[in-house]
Amino acid sequence: MMILTIASSKGGPGKTTMAELIVCSLASEGVNVIALDADPTGGLSRWATRLYEGPTFACHHEADEARLAHLIHRVAQEADVVVVDTAGFGNRAATVAMTAADAVLIPMVPGEGDVTEAARTVELVAGVASAARREIPSRVVLNRVRSSTALSRHAAAEAGPLPKLEAGLSDLVAYGEMGFSGRMPTGKAGAEAAALIAELRTIGFLPAAVDNTTSVKTKYVKTTRLGR
């Protein structure tokens, strides 16, 4: 069992998109994955309930930190992988999700504010790891990258000291379309998502898959009620 928390103290870097891609990819492989939506806006759970089309995964929405802690503790015993999406500002639920995590993924789009907040999130994860007296690795993952632009290159350079993934997501409409279609993107976006999953497995942020697939379940998304 592994808990991967997706966090950033800034809104809009693509946390929910990243969570959708990872959960979708793992579910399509037949992995027993559970998604936890700790963002009060409920973007991930709304997507999972109303739009997602693919193999099953359970999704729970809980933004109250105390209830989230209990929920994480419970679902961690039920799933092989738990992916936690968090709200884009410093809040207790996100910190609880970091505390429970085996690893933290920090999406970052090119921009001065994004680099600054990514660095702050890396520091917060280090602080949580220190308080928890265990290692909680974190990685920044670049999102909405236009490799040909000076802005993307500059942002990547500014984020140089931060622990980063090689994989990243380009500025493709396919990711936005996924939010409306509920389907895993194909083509270049699909290849990028596959590369992201592969690297997460390589560095131990996701468990290595063992190829003993029997069947992939049909769609059934379970959600719990929204947190107040």
Added chain:
Amino acid sequence: MKGLKSTRQAPAASPNEMLRIAGAAAPQQPSAIARTNGAEKSAMLSVRLTEATLDALADYALQQGTTQRRVIAEALAFRGIEVAGRDLEDRPPPRRRGSNRS
């Protein structure tokens, strides 16, 4: 279903431990959700149980260093009953039944 190799080194922390660590690492952070006055209102529930059950509850709470109220709230949450976040927090110190037992 794919079999997976677990890479977890240590067992997951308890919910109480998660909240403690999060509070220590970032004590100034606000809750992600606004708490309304209505949600904060509390009321009493009186239930009659055998003394042996109540003693066992008191012993367990003392052993865990928490309150009987929280033990009950956690049990309800475990059964899937929606429990307010405040009821799952460790607030008043353990007292009354069993508090003066060695």
